[in-house]
Every structure is written in C-alpha cells, then in structure tokens.
Amino acid sequence: MKGHYDEKGDAVPSQDEFALIRDWNDGRQSEEFLDSAGIVLGIGDDAAVVSGASDREWLFAVDTMVEDVHFRDDTMGEADVGYKALAANVSDIAAMGGVPRQALVSISAPPSWNGERMKRLYDGLYECAERYGIAIIGGDTTSAPRQLVVSVTIIGTVEVGRAIRRNGAKPGQSVFVTGPTGLSAAGLHGLLKQRDRSKETSVEEAIPQRLVLSHRRPAPSVRAGRILLETGWGSSLNDVSDGLASEAWEIAEASQARLVLRERALPVSGDLASYAGAQGVRLLDWMLYGGEDYVLIGTVDRIHELALKERFRAEGLPLFIIGEVESGTPEVVLETASGTRKPLRKGGYNHFPKG
Numbered sequence: 414m415k416g417h418y419d420e421k422g423d424a425v426p427s428q429d430e431f432a433l434i435r436d437w438n439d440g441r442q443s444e445e446f447l448d449s450a451g452i453v454l455g456i457g458d459d460a461a462v463v464s465g466a467s468d469r470e471w472l473f474a475v476d477t478m479v480e481d482v483h484f485r486d487d488t489m490g491e492a493d494v495g496y497k498a499l500a501a502n503v504s505d506i507a508a509m510g511g512v513p514r515q516a517l518v519s520i521s522a523p524p525s526w527n528g529e530r531m532k533r534l535y536d537g538l539y540e541c542a543e544r545y546g547i548a549i550i551g552g553d554t555t556s557a558p559r560q561l562v563v564s565v566t567i568i569g570t571v572e573v574g575r576a577i578r579r580n581g582a583k584p585g586q587s588v589f590v591t592g593p594t595g596l597s598a599a600g601l602h603g604l605l606k607q608r609d610r611s612k613e614t615s616v617e618e619a620i621p622q623r624l625v626l627s628h629r630r631p632a633p634s635v636r637a638g639r640i641l642l643e644t645g646w647g648s649s650l651n652d653v654s655d656g657l658a659s660e661a662w663e664i665a666e667a668s669q670a671r672l673v674l675r676e677r678a679l680p681v682s683g684d685l686a687s688y689a690g691a692q693g694v695r696l697l698d699w700m701l702y703g704g705e706d707y708v709l710i711g712t713v714d715r716i717h718e719l720a721l722k723e724r725f726r727a728e729g730l731p732l733f734i735i736g737e738v739e740s741g742t743p744e745v746v747l748e749t750a751s752g753t754r755k756p757l758r759k760g761g762y763n764h765f766p767k768g
C-alpha cells in the first residue's frame with residue numbers, strides 16, 4: 414500500500430497500511446457501543462475476540478463489491494460504495510431471519526482511491542453499521558493494481574434451530590415479497606445513460622431520485638426477517654440480489670416445488686412504471702431480472718397470511734402476496750393478467766455468462 418499515496422502526492426502522505434487502517438476506523442464506534450455489542454477485543458490484534466451466547470447459533474456470510482462490476486465512479490459515490498457493501502451483507506442475515514452483529518472489512522485499494530476517497534467510503538460503511546447496530550471488528554488491507562475491491566464478512570445470530578432456509582416452501586403456501594423490485598436496476602440504467610449522454614451533450618435527463626437511491630443505498634429489512642422468524646410463519650426465505658426470478662428459482666429448487674408468480678400481484682412502484690414508460694423499457698424485465706433490490710422473497714402458510722400482513726402493517730412494513738407454491742417439477746412460472754402461464758427463465762445477474 415505504501416508508495417501509492419506518496420507517488421500521487423495525495424492528502425495522506427507516506428502512511429503505511431497500519432496508519433491508514435487507524436485513519437479509516439479510529440473513533441468511529443464508541444467503547445460503550447462495542448462493549449454492549451460483546452466485543453472483548455476489536456480492531457488491532459491478530460484476531461477479534463467476541464463473547465458468545467449459548468442460546469444462539471452464528472450466521473456467517475460474505476459478499477464482495479468490485480469496481481466496474483458492482484459500481485463505477487459515475488454510478489456510485491465513495492460513501493455509497495461503503496454503505497452498499499455492508500448493506501448487501503445485512504440483507505443475507507435478514508434473509509435467514511437473523512440479527513446482524515459484527516463485520517470484517519477487506520479492502521484492496523488501487524492508486525486512484527486516495528486517502529480522501531477511502532475516508533468517504535468508510536463514512537458510508539460506518540453509517541450503515543450505525544443504522545443496523547453492527548460492530549466493525551477487523552478486516553484486511555492491500556494495494557491493488559487498478560480496481561477497488563471491498564469484501565465484507567458479516568456475522569449474525571439466530572435462535573438455535575430457527576434460521577429460515579430456502580428449502581421450506583410447501584405446496585399450497587403463498588409467496589410473498591417485502592417490497593417492490595426493479596428500482597435499483599432502473600436507477601443504474603438512468604445513471605449509465607446519463608454518463609453516456611453527458612459525453613455528447615450537457616442536457617441531463619431527470620432520473621427519479623427514488624430509483625437512484627434504491628441503487629445506491631439499499632435498505633434491507635432485518636425487522637421483516639425477524640417478524641417471519643418470531644412468528645414462526647416464514648417457511649422459506651431468500652433475499653433478492655440477482656433478481657426476483659432468480660431468487661424464486663433458488664427457493665423452488667431448494668424446496669423441490671413450483672412457484673407460480675401472478676403478474677398482477679407483483680408490487681409496482683409508480684416512479685418505476687413512469688420511468689420505464691418514458692425510457693421504452695419493459696417494466697417487467699426490470700422487476701423480474703434487474704437485481705440488487707435487497708428485499709426478501711419467501712413463503713407463508715395460507716392460514717397465517719392475513720395475520721402476517723397485519724403484523725407487517727402494524728410495524729409500518731410492506732408485504733405483498735405475489736403467488737402460490739404448487740407441487741411438481743421445481744420451476745417458476747408467471748401467470749399473466751389474461752390467466753395464461755409462462756415459464757420464467759432462471760436468468761438474473763450472472764457473473765460468468767456463457768459465450
């Protein structure tokens with residue numbers, strides 16, 4: 414890491430990685446908070462020490478963001494990158510019905526990410542940590558030749574034996590989603606288009622801010638996962654990172670059942686619908702295949718459907734029943750407005766597409 418910052422003459426002169434780590438992290442979380450989160454030893458030694466709880470199981474997940482794959486400097490601000498790297502991990506803990514507790518942060522930074530930019534990334538990361546009550550307990554730092562890589566490992570807890578898996582969907586149950594999908598993909602489309610156009614002309618087209626915000630600052634709902642676990646009514650659960658269709662397929666395959674999604678029941682954001690219309694893009698493609706929505710898709714027994722909706726409503730959270738589980742070959746089908754059924758392809762975001 415040393416050398417990058419020196420050569421560029423950036424704001425942070427001649428610091429080794431230990432000084433940088435201190436610069437990014439020191440004073441961000443109070444001793445009081447870290448104590449209350451059970452952190453015996455946080456950043457600074459060979460490993461963190463965290464006190465355990467015998468009535469809980471641990472949840473571990475890791476997700477990585479790579480510059481030019483998950484973000485570009487014209488789609489996301491530095492703080493957005495930090496926020497989203499942690500939020501994507503929170504989403505996986507929420508998708509098990511758990512509580513996010515601690516996180517480790519691995520950074521590989523190229524020369525273009527100077528001290529100021531890295532500080533802003535950490536501003537966003539700690540903003541997300543504060544929002545969800547997560548203690549940052551360590552990580553790793555290296556240089557990188559060109560693109561920034563941020564990898565966050567999250568640790569959560571869940572009551573013993575209660576984590577909600579993808580394999581619990583049963584024929585006859587209802588399929589739900591905890592929010593509208595497609596907004597993030599539309600926001601990204603707008604941001605990329607704006608960049609292309611700005612090369613030719615200075616005319617900027619307004620992208621609804623809600624779409625941009627959905628892309629930059631996803632808001633996974635830990636509370637939604639907790640309600641599904643606490644009531645015992647969530648029979649399967651998955652978070653939507655690659656796209657609604659793809660995540661529904663994961664539940665279908667894990668549960669060995671068919672998921673029927675009703676087109677008319679899918680929640681449509683007004684902002685999204687009007688933007689898709691204006692852009693001449695098929696709304697449904699964004700909703701089914703866009704990805705990075707970080708809402709939850711899952712299943713609930715029909716007898717609990719109304720009560721579950723009521724619980725969500727009481728806490729000011731959305732919940733939409735979007736289809737049913739049927740017995741049969743694992744697959745996902747869409748029932749159109751006219752009542753005809755068509756199979757939904759497994760497609761979603763794929764890091765290694767064929768061809």
Ligand SMILES: Nc1ncnc2c1ncn2[C@@H]1O[C@H](COP(=O)(O)OP(=O)(O)O)[C@@H](O)[C@H]1O
Nearest residue numbers: 473474475476501504505508651652653654655
């Ligand atoms: N390189 C890897 N080595 C081992 N397990 C992995 C690797 N990549 C992904 N996994 C595991 O495969 C499963 C699916 O991963 P992924 O599709 O990234 O899940 P998600 O969409 O929830 O982030 C997870 O259990 C994850 O831990």
Ligand SMILES: Cc1ncc(C[n+]2csc(CCOP(=O)(O)OP(=O)(O)O)c2C)c(N)n1
Nearest residue numbers: 476481482483484485654655703704705762
């Ligand atoms: C510049 C840019 N191009 C494309 C995308 C779209 N995109 C990148 S990764 C991804 C899917 C989610 O990421 P992934 O690493 O697959 O997360 P995981 O499934 O492991 O949670 C999407 C929709 C983006 N966010 N930014």
Ligand SMILES: [Mg+2]
Nearest residue numbers: 475476477654
């Ligand atoms: Mg992943």
Ligand SMILES: [Mg+2]
Nearest residue numbers: 505508652654
């Ligand atoms: Mg997931």
Ligand SMILES: [Mg+2]
Nearest residue numbers: 654655762764
């Ligand atoms: Mg993925």
